[in-house]
Amino acid sequence: MANLAEKTIGVVGLGLIGGSFCKTIKKHLGTGCLGLDTDPDTVRKALDEGVIRRGISAGELGECDITVVALHPKQTIAFITEHAAHFKKGSIVMDVCGIKTEIVAAADGLLREQGVRFVGTHPMAGREFSGYAYAQDTLFDHASFIITPSEQTGQEELETVVSLAEAMRFERVVVATPEEHDRIIAFTSQLAHVVSNAYIKSPTAQYQMGFSAGSFLDLTRVAKLNEDMWTDLFMMNGEPLLYELDTIIGHLEEYRDALRAGDHEKLRQLLKQGRILKEKSLELKN
Amino acid sequence: MANLAEKTIGVVGLGLIGGSFCKTIKKHLGTGCLGLDTDPDTVRKALDEGVIRRGISAGELGECDITVVALHPKQTIAFITEHAAHFKKGSIVMDVCGIKTEIVAAADGLLREQGVRFVGTHPMAGREFSGYAYAQDTLFDHASFIITPSEQTGQEELETVVSLAEAMRFERVVVATPEEHDRIIAFTSQLAHVVSNAYIKSPTAQYQMGFSAGSFLDLTRVAKLNEDMWTDLFMMNGEPLLYELDTIIGHLEEYRDALRAGDHEKLRQLLKQGRILKEKSLELKN
Known part of the structure; x- marks a missing residue:
């Protein structure tokens, strides 16, 4: 594709992710995006701060x-x-949703009928806060950018989206099918949010003053989530997330049963297996 | 108690915690400890590095x-x-174990019979590595120091241990009964290690390349644990840890059941409850 700087880029929704897109594109491409948001105050703010070039309507x-x-x-x-x-x-129209199968199924054919090329993407970044006020031009610095082409996706639009992600300095650009994405994301992100949210529900949580080690803070960091967005994401990814929930519940029951039975060696073996898998996971990452 | 600098402090076991004690005492009190370790190479290394003043035997x-x-x-x-x-x-004899009821029960009366004053303590710090090589004089910088006096503990020995912890610049010194400590630690530390260790066991873990968000890394950081030490800690704290495991399994089943039933509103409520509890927990901390 020709120079990205010659392209007019529009961003719909100037929240945490959309606002950060505008800021990051401005920073690394020098281009001001066109911005569309239902909140006129947000558009004005983004304009005043030079984060977008112009506010636009859907028309x-x-x-x-x-x-x-x-x-x-x-x-x-x-x-x-x-x-x-x-x-x-x-x-080219891109989305940024955390699930891909249902989005690609809904958008891809529909847009192609209109002569528009859809590419599903997932910039894997977030914060415990949402909205334009928290948007940052550094949000994607250590983030993966996942692209989930469909069977209709052409080489040229794929390359354009890859070059945009690279220009925005995502740490990693990964291409996967929508189904692969959803299966893996159920484990690496969705399950983490459910487990973290469940963890904090112990009645003991109210007594943790002064006892909150790093491990507790790590385990519960993402418990503070936007329940509206995450409910949608979970419901749209039911099968893979159910599989992960059943899997972790089954494993937790193994430790629980070994502890209840007072089976020292069984418990040690269970912990050793997890330790070895974590070490392998750390190697995979490198 | 008189000036800590005039006291001779001995450290038994120059591993991660013992070695860090020596380094931190040296740094903030200027005092070299006497060090006891079964490994002569470790003692020699600690001596060469000026971390201890002298190696000693049990005699x-x-x-x-x-x-x-x-x-x-x-x-x-x-x-x-x-x-x-x-x-x-x-x-005064102190320990540094992560569980307290059983340690205090075993050590307190025994030592008092010998005219020695025992104080149970738990410096809440650790790393994913163990041994002298990983000891640091900064390990306790942001850590809590928990003291668990028994009914026999006198005011003077309690004050001495508090002043040692303060001199070592622990971020917080907390006093609790051994039973309170063990109940809370089952939640803030032990459960985190079990959940993290269980999390990484999903077969999906081997496909996470490029998809490992911060939430995944947070949830699985402490999966890399020393299974020998943690098995002992868990077995010595069976009841409280069983309670926490049953509690989180029960909560995870609620999300699982709502998801399986396709109950959008139920799932949203479950997530909202967790989000609110996390927000309250963050307030407690301040």
């Missing part, structure tokens, strides 16, 4: 060569469905 | 006004039982 989406729809999953599907005819013919 | 424990027994739980009980008569009469 002006036709100006964008690349449109990043940075909304929550259900809103993403609703927005793309409603505005399918407004995107520029031949342009 | 020389009588020189110490304060003895820190920095061994694993079972070794701690074995060492104190075997050497009860070697400690200086009127001196």
